[in-house]
Amino acid sequence: MAEVALRNVVKRFDNVEVVRSINLDIPDNEFVVLVGPSGCGKSTTLRMIAGLEEVTSGDIYIGGEVVNDRPPKDRDIAMVFQNYALYPHMSVFENMSFGLKLRKFPKDEIRKRVDHAARILDITELLDRKPKALSGGQRQRVAMGRAIVRNPKVFLFDEPLSNLDAKLRVQMRTEIKRVHQLVKTTTVYVTHDQVEAMTLADRVVVMNNGRIEQIATPQELYHHPKTLFVAGFMGSPAMNFMRCRLEQNGVGLRVRLSDAVSLPVPASQSARYQALTGKELVFGLRPEHITEPRRNDRDPQCEFAATLDVVEPMGMETMVYFTVDGQEVCGRVDPGAATGPGEAMRLYADMDRMHLIDPQSGAVL
Amino acid sequence: MADTVQSWSPGLQGVSLQPSASRNFRLFMRRRSTIAFLMCLPLIVIITGLVLYPALYSIYLSMLNKSQTRFIGLGNFSFLLSRDVFWMVMEQTAIFALSAVFFKALIGLITAHLINNLPVKGQRKWRGMLLVPWVIPLALSSLGWWWLFDPTHSAFNYILSSLGFAEVPWLSSPYWARFSVILVNVWYGAPFFLIMYLAALKSVPEQLYEAASIDGASAWQKFVHITLPMMRNIIAITVLFSLIVTFANFDIVQIMTAGGPRNMTHVFATYSFMLGIRSGDLPLGAATSLFMFPILAFAAIFILRGVRKRGREIG
Amino acid sequence: MSTAAVAARAPQERLGIRASLSRNRRWALITSYVFLVIFAIFFLIPPFYMVVTALKSDAEVAHMATNPWIIADGVTLDQFRILFTQTDFLIFFKNTIIVTVATVAITMVVSVLAAFSLGRMKFWGSSILATGIFLTYLVPDTLLFIPLFQIVKAVGLLNSYWGMILVYPTLTVPFCTWIMIGYFQSIPKELDEAALIDGAGHMQMLTKIFIPVALPGIIAAMIFAFTVSWAAFVYPMAFLYSADQQVLTVGTVTSLIRGDVYKWGMLMAGALVAAAPPLVIYAFLMDYYIAGLTSGATKG
Numbered sequence: 001m002a003e004v005a006l007r008n009v010v011k012r013f014d015n016v017e018v019v020r021s022i023n024l025d026i027p028d029n030e031f032v033v034l035v036g037p038s039g040c041g042k043s044t045t046l047r048m049i050a051g052l053e054e055v056t057s058g059d060i061y062i063g064g065e066v067v068n069d070r071p072p073k074d075r076d077i078a079m080v081f082q083n084y085a086l087y088p089h090m091s092v093f094e095n096m097s098f099g100l101k102l103r104k105f106p107k108d109e110i111r112k113r114v115d116h117a118a119r120i121l122d123i124t125e126l127l128d129r130k131p132k133a134l135s136g137g138q139r140q141r142v143a144m145g146r147a148i149v150r151n152p153k154v155f156l157f158d159e160p161l162s163n164l165d166a167k168l169r170v171q172m173r174t175e176i177k178r179v180h181q182l183v184k185t186t187t188v189y190v191t192h193d194q195v196e197a198m199t200l201a202d203r204v205v206v207m208n209n210g211r212i213e214q215i216a217t218p219q220e221l222y223h224h225p226k227t228l229f230v231a232g233f234m235g236s237p238a239m240n241f242m243r244c245r246l247e248q249n250g251v252g253l254r255v256r257l258s259d260a261v262s263l264p265v266p267a268s269q270s271a272r273y274q275a276l277t278g279k280e281l282v283f284g285l286r287p288e289h290i291t292e293p294r295r296n297d298r299d300p301q302c303e304f305a306a307t308l309d310v311v312e313p314m315g316m317e318t319m320v321y322f323t324v325d326g327q328e329v330c331g332r333v334d335p336g337a338a339t340g341p342g343e344a345m346r347l348y349a350d351m352d353r354m355h356l357i358d359p360q361s362g363a364v365l
Numbered sequence: 366m367a368d369t370v371q372s373w374s375p376g377l378q379g380v381s382l383q384p385s386a387s388r389n390f391r392l393f394m395r396r397r398s399t400i401a402f403l404m405c406l407p408l409i410v411i412i413t414g415l416v417l418y419p420a421l422y423s424i425y426l427s428m429l430n431k432s433q434t435r436f437i438g439l440g441n442f443s444f445l446l447s448r449d450v451f452w453m454v455m456e457q458t459a460i461f462a463l464s465a466v467f468f469k470a471l472i473g474l475i476t477a478h479l480i481n482n483l484p485v486k487g488q489r490k491w492r493g494m495l496l497v498p499w500v501i502p503l504a505l506s507s508l509g510w511w512w513l514f515d516p517t518h519s520a521f522n523y524i525l526s527s528l529g530f531a532e533v534p535w536l537s538s539p540y541w542a543r544f545s546v547i548l549v550n551v552w553y554g555a556p557f558f559l560i561m562y563l564a565a566l567k568s569v570p571e572q573l574y575e576a577a578s579i580d581g582a583s584a585w586q587k588f589v590h591i592t593l594p595m596m597r598n599i600i601a602i603t604v605l606f607s608l609i610v611t612f613a614n615f616d617i618v619q620i621m622t623a624g625g626p627r628n629m630t631h632v633f634a635t636y637s638f639m640l641g642i643r644s645g646d647l648p649l650g651a652a653t654s655l656f657m658f659p660i661l662a663f664a665a666i667f668i669l670r671g672v673r674k675r676g677r678e679i680g
Numbered sequence: 681m682s683t684a685a686v687a688a689r690a691p692q693e694r695l696g697i698r699a700s701l702s703r704n705r706r707w708a709l710i711t712s713y714v715f716l717v718i719f720a721i722f723f724l725i726p727p728f729y730m731v732v733t734a735l736k737s738d739a740e741v742a743h744m745a746t747n748p749w750i751i752a753d754g755v756t757l758d759q760f761r762i763l764f765t766q767t768d769f770l771i772f773f774k775n776t777i778i779v780t781v782a783t784v785a786i787t788m789v790v791s792v793l794a795a796f797s798l799g800r801m802k803f804w805g806s807s808i809l810a811t812g813i814f815l816t817y818l819v820p821d822t823l824l825f826i827p828l829f830q831i832v833k834a835v836g837l838l839n840s841y842w843g844m845i846l847v848y849p850t851l852t853v854p855f856c857t858w859i860m861i862g863y864f865q866s867i868p869k870e871l872d873e874a875a876l877i878d879g880a881g882h883m884q885m886l887t888k889i890f891i892p893v894a895l896p897g898i899i900a901a902m903i904f905a906f907t908v909s910w911a912a913f914v915y916p917m918a919f920l921y922s923a924d925q926q927v928l929t930v931g932t933v934t935s936l937i938r939g940d941v942y943k944w945g946m947l948m949a950g951a952l953v954a955a956a957p958p959l960v961i962y963a964f965l966m967d968y969y970i971a972g973l974t975s976g977a978t979k980g
Binding site for chain 3: 397398400401402404405407408409411412415416417418419420422423426472475476479480482483489491492493494495496497498500501502503504505506507508509510512513515518520523524552555556557560561564606609610612613614615616619620633634637638641642647650651654655657658661664665668669672
Binding site: 050051052071072073077078079081083085086087088089098099102103146150 | 570572573575576577578579580581582583586590591594595597
């Protein structure tokens, strides 16, 4: 167990900067997820922490010590790879004990640790099998077991669930969370799946193009994104973004989305946005905040009408797609309330959850 | 069937629908398995006629007398086994094969690792250069080596004497001659091992090495615990394969020493050539070369097992 | 130790450690190159020396005092001229070409047919046959040449290069078939089925689909067959006597020696010209060359 810190870490491959000056502090025992689209630099960052890639400039600290020049084996870390990387010619037991054997641990200590990890991961019956006789989920558990027995300072996960089918992925996600609660160790987890980030992380680091967009808890990230990218990346289906103009309407402000639709800015937000009146901005609202009108809706002014283009019944809810000022918008309504494609429907926007974004800088205002 | 046909096409009434022999034959020819077999036929003919039959004929031949008029059973074999020269030939062939294969495998493994360590772009160039010995026809490079070893003009001896060392009788002294033959064999065969091992090295997934790094393995430990086990099968196959080929090698000895001096570099192949073709005693030559068979069969069985195992590993 | 305190440590100290890590890596690379150069010298000395000798005059070759590794008296192409005009070398060359081309043609026809059948069409005994082919490859020519002597004599092809064309395929067909079985097997099954639906017969499937798709394997097999035929030594040594029937390998080694005098300059010139075709093919098609070897062994 130890803290991990990155100071101004840069990684350059030939002339391409893949990681551009990352600063990150991970306290002891925290489960941090690095998330972002492919090519954003998250895997490279993880590999630099592991020592599998050299740091071009900047420093990496594990447990308060600079580890840039230490090879992986001296950093006291353990890693779970996307492709498991299990030694095919060794049994599960040998795979898990390999690192301990290399460090000359006594046989009974090795036995104890392997058994303990096997019990946590429920793979005790598999100890004598070879990797090729295991299923994907079992292999992933063995890979985790190999990491656990080492009792390292940091666990590193490199997209461990990407090779599993959807159902298995959900199962393993819960496994990983359960294991983290049992085996308290600082964890850095890389994924491109924002659902994994939301469910597993204590804090999420959203990366894009080699930079950190935002570091926050999942809830914070979801409800208070700081940039356009983060707002659009987290949450599925994605947040709706619409061009708008902020107008003064008597004493309050309104967001004008099209000639037909304009929505009121709640009084609590007016002060914040007052200075931007008249500007062309981007209006953001999540689909679950565009619903059919409900009985306890507070402001009738938040209602508007739209003609539905596509209706997707999902069982528990129905997603409706319509157009405002040429832009496609998605809303989430009760299955009974939805009309049909081509038909009009009244919708309600929960403006307390609105976001306004500066189109030039991408910053959430 | 016949009834149904007749009932809906009255024009065919009275026509016999019994299948004819030629129709059967045509159907047979169109069957998939028949076609497949026919496609293999040329191969089967070549192998049966030019490999299997000669191999069996060789056994028969070895049991005749020199003029091939009488059947003398194991007479040729007992004759050979009574000759000291023959035992020497057996011993020499074994020593050549084993030591040459050992060094070829070693050099192949070392050079494969060296090349694999280089940045990928440069590897092709080096691989290309180091494979040259294998590309030049062995007979011609043996000729070149012969010239390098020439008693009066040896270029090697020139270097040795200009450095103050004594000249070496590369092909005239028995022990140096054996060394020279093994040397040329290793020179010729090492590139083959290099190519095989380089391909095998590249087939080991990089992530295994990374996982081992994290587990705490040094370079040597990675080699022992990951590289070697993953390569074990390929190493076995190439070694056994090379044993067979080296054991039966003819060109090098024939060209450089013709078996001398004093028969001390003869191998089975050259000795049987000398007895069978040069001296005209075909049955005796056949008997000599048949002594190779047990070793070849032994190696072949193990190769087959290894190849099957590798097929299962990959598949 | 707090992170801040560590960051405050002298930067030079950490720079020194960092430099040593990449210096280690550089040393490893330099040693690799050094050893590789040593091996390269070992592997390339004979061909180099052959070239040097072939370009010298007879006088210089015979002269003992000068450094044999360099050409002191000036490069001359005399050896080549004498080789082509005053010896049977060109006859050997012609014969070798005829034999090799014929062998490659025969080999490819036989191997492609058999490989296609064994690789994709399952029939009774196909796996036995495949194993048998592999075992055949392990039977060396030095085991077979004595009985083959009788057989070749019996069909009247002793001392004729047609006899070579008869026996060379035993050297090439097994391995070429083996290589191509692997290539044919790697073609996805759906291709067969799509072709069958499109109405192709087996022969059409072979010529219009599989051969084009397996072309790399076919080229690799052809190169292998060419190289083996060109370099064959045992059979021509045992079965051919007259110069007009002889091939390059045996001809260069035995027939170019006039009386007791070994004209090494000319011999080396002959060896070089004889070794040229395989070397040229290798230079241009190295990847196919290597692919053929490795696929044969690693595809099981």
